Amino acid sequence: MLLPLCLAACVTAQTEWVRSDTTMAQRDKDEKECGQIAARQALDESSSSHPLYPPWTGTGFNQGFPGSPFFGGNESPSYFARGPRQYELTDYCMRQRGYTLQSITPKPITPAPK
Structure with missing residues (x-):
């Protein structure tokens, strides 16, 4: 069961932000x-959506059923x-700070010598 997960982790493309004149620090x-800036902004935006309650409206798990008073096509907040x-x-x-997102090549895993 773990083998497919390990293989998927090895194959997954990895990226990092790069800018020529910048240290890693x-x-x-x-x-x-x-x-941090993005987290605050995303929280502000989501807080202004005025979530619908009770929880069956806009739970994120329903797509709505036409004609139903409880699941009547409400979009998720x-x-x-x-x-x-x-x-x-x-x-x-x-990107505004001049960085670009580039793929990095993961180092191959070499077996330990026997």
Whole structure:
């Protein structure tokens, strides 16, 4: 069961932010700042969506059933999109600071000598 997960982790493309005139410490600092800014912005945006209650409206798990008073096609509130929105805002912030996202080649795993 773990073998497919391990293989998937090895095959998954990895990326990192790069900018020619930047040290790794500065890049990490910028990425942390952008992540914090993005988290606050995404939270502000999701808080302004005024979630619907009781929980069966806009739970993120229903698509709505026409004619039903309880599941009548309500769209999920934007707070379900907070994670993707935070990623978009972090990406935007880093690009505004001059970074580009590039694929990195993972180092091959070599077996230990016997």
